[in-house]
Amino acid sequence: MIHNSILKKQRIIVVVLMLFIIFTLLISLGLGYSSLSFNRILPTLFGFGDFKEEFVLFSIRIPRMIITLLAGMALAMSGAILQAVTKNDLADPGIIGINAGAGVAIAIFYLFFPIDTGVFIYVLPAVAFVGAFLTACLIYLFSYEKGRGIHQTKLILIGVGFSMALSGIMVVLISAAEREKVDFIARWISGNIWGTDWPFIWAILPWLLLFIPIIFIKANQLNVLRLNDSVTIGLGVSLQKERMVLLTIAVALAALAVSVTGGIAFIGLMAPHIAKALIGPRSQLYIPIALLGGGWLLVVADTIGRNIFEPEGIPAGIMVALIGAPYFLYLLLKK
Template sequence: MTLRQKQFAVYSTVFLALLLLFFFLHVSTGFTYYSHSHLLAILLGGGTAEENTVVFDFRLVRAVLAVLIGMGLALSGAVFQQLTRNELAGPGLLGVNAGAGLGVMILIFLTPVEQGLPIWSLPIVAVVGALIAAGSIFALAMRKNEAGGTYALVLSGITLTAGIHALQTLLIVLLSPEKFNQVNTWIIGNIAGNTWAHVLILGAVVIVLALILYANRTTLNILTLRDETAIGLGVSLKRSRLGFLILAVILAATCVAIGGSIGFIGLVAPHIARRLIGADCTYVLPLTALIGGWLLVTADWVGRVIIAPDEMLVGIVVALIGAPYFLFILARKRG
């Protein structure tokens, strides 16, 4: 076993243990108190009908979604950072969250309250909006021949995201009170209130796309090399970049559609993984997924206990952690 493999085994074990610990803490937290032994008994099928409803249909759904959303956003950020060759790229900064959010808001705005929304509608419009936004930002950066440059992408992302937020503000003003409450909670980022149907949809998307990304990890590694070298190794740059871009956008947009506009996970998780294990996607992708899942399930748990019995929306907790970390990365890169 090489040194890198040993390091990967150690870090993976540590973050898997942290993920399982905070997952259990998350499921243990709620208005109804269960001892740890009793909670384990409920999870193993020994609870009453009421206890099963509380644990399985509310707590467990929320905890599993937190892990899946964290993993999806983190993997999406890892792909963006590989494609752009810089550590400041991520779904939030490249307009994916904002584009997905605008698509969802337009759908909510146009749909009568009494009609309801099909469960697949939010992910579909979120993906379309995210693809348009991400494509526009990459096009703006490429016009300056700086598609791989940090500041061209960041500035283009900030510019387009500001425009999208202006449109969102306009839509919010026009919303009815019922739709406003729904949209406002979703914009901040909130995992509560979903069902096992959402888990199945998101789980299928995250697992399938994660496997596709890992199966193509060699190509993703090659794309970080100089273009001439990548072409010499037989990689079609445009087709490969477009394919990975679409996969990353679908991952992030689906997570945003279900969990709301949660930022910074896609920036922080892959950055931590690379600092620990290097840039090889063989190790970065699985470690990034573990870190992302752990970060979001921990943030959601913190939001539930920090001002208990009230809750702080998970998007606020993530922003409080992620914003200072982003400034640290930016200052380090400028230095």
């Protein structure tokens, strides 16, 4: 049973994070290459803006903000699941190569299977999932030891190796592509938020609404999976079944995110760690905080990145890496 004081603390942190998100979104709506003054945001939201203001707000800014928020949440949940299932606090879909697997699948599909843009948007998450799932299966097989389970150090090393190998494949694909398509893949690799239109939101939102509640329902299983395998089995948990279900959800969430944001790493590493530091390691407590924290971190990174060196800015993936890479090294040394 969770003590009332802990639950109260969790609610306070959740409310504070929600306020941070709202404040950051409002700031972000007023910043950018296409000007929109802050005193015109609320009137435009309620239908009292001119054509330019409504276009900037509803066709450029708001879709981008929603996509960024949802992608950050998905990456945070993916990282939280991977850390629990693999018993490795350094696990992140970007670090261990899952994002790279999705990227290679997207690049192959984009280069060699041209289809109508309207269909492409909705097929892209499925393509990303196939690439990410195959990569995750291979990483799991190579890092698994019979009688011991997943070897934690092996997981990170093999994951990094796969990430580098897949990046090499991406370079080969780029070298054989047209200039226009090369630009798209290059933006994807750098973590440039490119899926900034309403159809991209409708393409990934239903899946997030399906997967995220399942994670909350399975929060207790995530707690148990952190224990020794024999203890987990002794508690009546179907170990392999739960692992496969949760790993599939983690891979799907990562694929959904990177299919519209590009190769963004470290959100899935940082958000769960920050949440655990604030409220403790119990899944029921830290998962809601990690969910909101991941979304907020990516929105902040994108807001800062796109307002530096206008009009191109710095991709959100690079901004996140500037913070996340030192944090990863700190955790690596600490653990």
